[in-house]
Amino acid sequence: MADMEIALDIQHLKKYFGGIKAVDGCTFQVPRGQISGLIGPNGAGKTTTFNLLTGVLEADSGEVIYNGENIVGLKPYEIFNRGISRTFQITRIYREMTVFENMLSASSMKMPVREARERAEQLMEFVTLTKLRGEYGGNLSYGQQKLLEFARALMTDPDLILLDEPAAGVNRTLLNNLLDHIHHLQEEQGKTILIVEHDMNVIMNHCEKVFVLDYGVKIAEGLPEDIQTNEDVIEAYFGHR
Amino acid sequence: MQEKAEIRSKYWLAVFLVAAYTIPFAVGIYTENVFFDLQWLADLTTVILNGIMQGGVYAMFAVGLTLIFGVMRIINVAHGELVMLGAYLTWMFFFYVGVDPLLALFITLPIAFIIGLLIQKLLLNAVVGGPELTPLLITFGMGLTIIHIVEAIFTTDYRTIPYAPDAFQLTETIAVSRSKIISFVMAAFISITVFIFLKIHRIGKAIRATAQNADVAMVCGINIFHIYMITSGLAAALAVAGGALVSIQFGFNPETGVLYTLQAFAIIVLGGRGHYIGALIGGVMLAVIESLISFMIPNGTAMVEIASYGMMVFVLLIRPRGLMGPKEN
Ligand SMILES: Nc1ncnc2c1ncn2[C@@H]1O[C@H](COP(=O)(O)OP(=O)(O)O)[C@@H](O)[C@H]1O
Ligand SMILES: [Mg+2]
Numbered sequence: 001m002a003d004m005e006i007a008l009d010i011q012h013l014k015k016y017f018g019g020i021k022a023v024d025g026c027t028f029q030v031p032r033g034q035i036s037g038l039i040g041p042n043g044a045g046k047t048t049t050f051n052l053l054t055g056v057l058e059a060d061s062g063e064v065i066y067n068g069e070n071i072v073g074l075k076p077y078e079i080f081n082r083g084i085s086r087t088f089q090i091t092r093i094y095r096e097m098t099v100f101e102n103m104l105s106a107s108s109m110k111m112p113v114r115e116a117r118e119r120a121e122q123l124m125e126f127v128t129l130t131k132l133r134g135e136y137g138g139n140l141s142y143g144q145q146k147l148l149e150f151a152r153a154l155m156t157d158p159d160l161i162l163l164d165e166p167a168a169g170v171n172r173t174l175l176n177n178l179l180d181h182i183h184h185l186q187e188e189q190g191k192t193i194l195i196v197e198h199d200m201n202v203i204m205n206h207c208e209k210v211f212v213l214d215y216g217v218k219i220a221e222g223l224p225e226d227i228q229t230n231e232d233v234i235e236a237y238f239g240h241r
Numbered sequence: 242m243q244e245k246a247e248i249r250s251k252y253w254l255a256v257f258l259v260a261a262y263t264i265p266f267a268v269g270i271y272t273e274n275v276f277f278d279l280q281w282l283a284d285l286t287t288v289i290l291n292g293i294m295q296g297g298v299y300a301m302f303a304v305g306l307t308l309i310f311g312v313m314r315i316i317n318v319a320h321g322e323l324v325m326l327g328a329y330l331t332w333m334f335f336f337y338v339g340v341d342p343l344l345a346l347f348i349t350l351p352i353a354f355i356i357g358l359l360i361q362k363l364l365l366n367a368v369v370g371g372p373e374l375t376p377l378l379i380t381f382g383m384g385l386t387i388i389h390i391v392e393a394i395f396t397t398d399y400r401t402i403p404y405a406p407d408a409f410q411l412t413e414t415i416a417v418s419r420s421k422i423i424s425f426v427m428a429a430f431i432s433i434t435v436f437i438f439l440k441i442h443r444i445g446k447a448i449r450a451t452a453q454n455a456d457v458a459m460v461c462g463i464n465i466f467h468i469y470m471i472t473s474g475l476a477a478a479l480a481v482a483g484g485a486l487v488s489i490q491f492g493f494n495p496e497t498g499v500l501y502t503l504q505a506f507a508i509i510v511l512g513g514r515g516h517y518i519g520a521l522i523g524g525v526m527l528a529v530i531e532s533l534i535s536f537m538i539p540n541g542t543a544m545v546e547i548a549s550y551g552m553m554v555f556v557l558l559i560r561p562r563g564l565m566g567p568k569e570n
Contacts, residue, residue, distance in 0.1 A: 054460055076459035085460075092457045094450055096567075104443065105450040106461040113443060156462060 007032040007192040013062035022048040024216035037203040040213035085158035091145040095138030106155040123151040143174040167199040250560040269537030283414035292532035294425035300524020301428040302483030303508035305476035311515030315376040319384030321502030327484020357477025391495040404489035424486040507553040513566020
C-alpha cells in the first residue's frame with residue numbers, strides 16, 4: 001500500500017495493565033478515505049487501542065504514524081488538533097451543559113467564534129438535534145447522547161474519526177441515521193473512519209476492511225466476507241470463551 | 242432510596258439553617274438584648290444590611306476558592322494569603338504612589354492574574370490529578386512562605402487604609418458606611434462579570450467543560466493545563482480584589498489571610514464545593530448570620546467564629562453537597 005493511502009500506521013503497539021496484556025504488539029494500517037472496522041470479542045483490547053490512538057492512555061511501546069509523525073506520547077488535545085477525533089463506548093458528553101454548549105466546547109480556540117457557532121448549528125441539523133439545542137446533555141436519551149457525541153466529534157472537521165460502538169444502545173432509526181451520516185462523511189468528504197462495533201450487520205454491510213483483535217493481538221484482517229469465514233476469527237469468537 | 246436520602250438531607254439542611262437564623266434571636270430575647278421598638282428594628286436592619294454587604298465581598302473571594310476546587314479538585318489553603326497580599330498591594334499603591342484603592346484594581350488585578358498563572362504553572366500543574374494531599378501541602382507551604390515574606394517586609398504591624406469612612410444615611414435611622422457600599426457594589430460587579438465570562442465566553446465554557454470532565458475536555462481539543470492556569474489566574478484575581486475591598490474597611494496584617502481562608506472554606510462548604518452561585522449565596526448567608534450573632538448575643542464576636550466553623554462541620558455532616566453543590570460520587 002502506498003503511503004498516501006494509509007491514514008494511520010500502527011506499529012507494534014503495546015499496553016499492559018499489570019499482568020493484563022490489553023494490547024500486545026498490534027500492527028495494522030488503516031486505509032485512508034475508507035470506513036474500516038475493528039472487531040474482536042469482549043476484552044480483546046479495542047477500546048484500549050482507541051485510547052492509545054487518541055492519547056487518553058500512553059502506550060508502553062510502539063508507534064502510531066499519522067501524517068508522517070509518530071503521535072505516541074502526545075497529549076490528547078495535541079492529537080485532536082492534528083485531526084483525530086473520537087467517540088466513547090459509553091458516551092461522555094457534558095451532562096451539565098446544553099447541547100449547543102457541548103458542541104461549542106469542542107471547537108478549536110483558533111476557529112473564529114462565528115464560524116464555530118455556524119458549524120455547531122449545521123452539525124446539530126445534520127444529526128437532528130437542533131430542536132434540543134437548549135436541553136442539558138444529561139436530559140437526553142442515550143441514543144441522542146450518542147448523536148451529540150458524534151456531532152461534537154465532527155466540530156473541527158477531523159480527517160480521522162474513531163467511533164467506539166456507535167450502535168450500542170441506539171434504536172434502529174437512529175442507527176440508520178448515524179450510518180447515513182458516516183457514509184456521507186466518507187463519500188462526500190473523503191474522511192477516514194474506524195469503527196469498533198459488536199453489531200456484525202454494521203461491520204459487514206458498511207466497512208470496506210476489517211481488523212480482528214483477540215487478546216490484544218491482531219489475528220486477521222481483510223474484506224468483511226473473508227473475515228466472516230476466517231477460521232481464526234470463528235475460533236476467537238466461539239472457540240475459547 | 243438514594244433519592245429519599247437526598248430529599249431528607251435537603252430537608253435537614255433547611256431545618257438547620259432556620260435554626261441557625263433563629264438562635265441569635267432566641268438568645269437575644271433570653272438575655273434581654275432584643276427590644277421590639279423602632280430603634281431596635283432600625284438597628285437590626287442596619288446589621289442585616291451590613292451583613293449582606295460584607296457577605297458580598299467574602300462571597301467574591303470564596304468564588305475563587307470554589308473555582309479552583311471545581312476545576313482541579315485542589316483545595317488551595319493559600320487562598321487567604323492572596324487576599325492578604327491584595328490588601329498589601331492596595332496599601333502600597335495608596336501610600337507610595339497615591340493611587341485610589343479602587344483605581345488600583347486596574348493594576349493589581351492583572352498582577353494577581355499573572356501571579357496565579359505562575360503558581361499554577363510552576364507549582365500545581367505537575368500535581369493536579371495526583372494524590373490529593375500533595376497539592377494541599379504545596380499550597381500550605383506556599384501560604385506560610387507568603388506570610389513570612391510579607392512579615393519580613395512589612396512587620397506584623399496592622400495597616401489600614403483610610404477610605405470613605407463616613408456613613409451614608411439610608412433613612413434617618415439607618416446608616417451604612419460608604420466604604421462598605423462601595424466594596425459591595427464592586428464585589429457584585431466583579432462576581433457578575435466573572436459569572437458571565439464563565440457562562441458565555443468560549444474560555445469560560447472550556448473552564449466549565451474541564452471542571453465537568455477533564456479527560457473528555459482533552460479529547461475535545463482543550464489544553465487543560467492552559468485552562469488550569471487561567472482558572473488559577475482568575476482565582477488569584479478574585480482573591481486580590483477581595484483583599485483590596487477588605488483593606489478599605491478593616492485593618493490587616495500578614496496573618497489576617499488565615500482568617501479569610503477559613504471564611505472562604507466555611508462559605509464554599511455551605512454553598513456547595515465547586516458551585517459558583519452556591520458560593521455567592523453561601524457568602525451572604527454566612528455573613529448575615531455572623532452579624533446577627535454579634536448583634537444579639539452578648540460577647541457575640543467570640544461566638545461568631547464558633548458559629549461559622551460549627552456551621553461548616555454541621556453542613557458537612559448533614560449534607561456534604563451544601564446548598565447547591567454537585568452530588569458526591
Ligand atoms: N484502565 C484499565 N485498567 C486495567 N485493565 C484495563 C483497563 N482498561 C481495560 N482493561 C483491560 O484490558 C482488556 C481490554 O479491554 P478493552 O480494551 O476495554 O476491550 P474491548 O474494548 O475490546 O472490549 C480487558 O481485559 C480489560 O479488563
Ligand atoms: Mg470496548
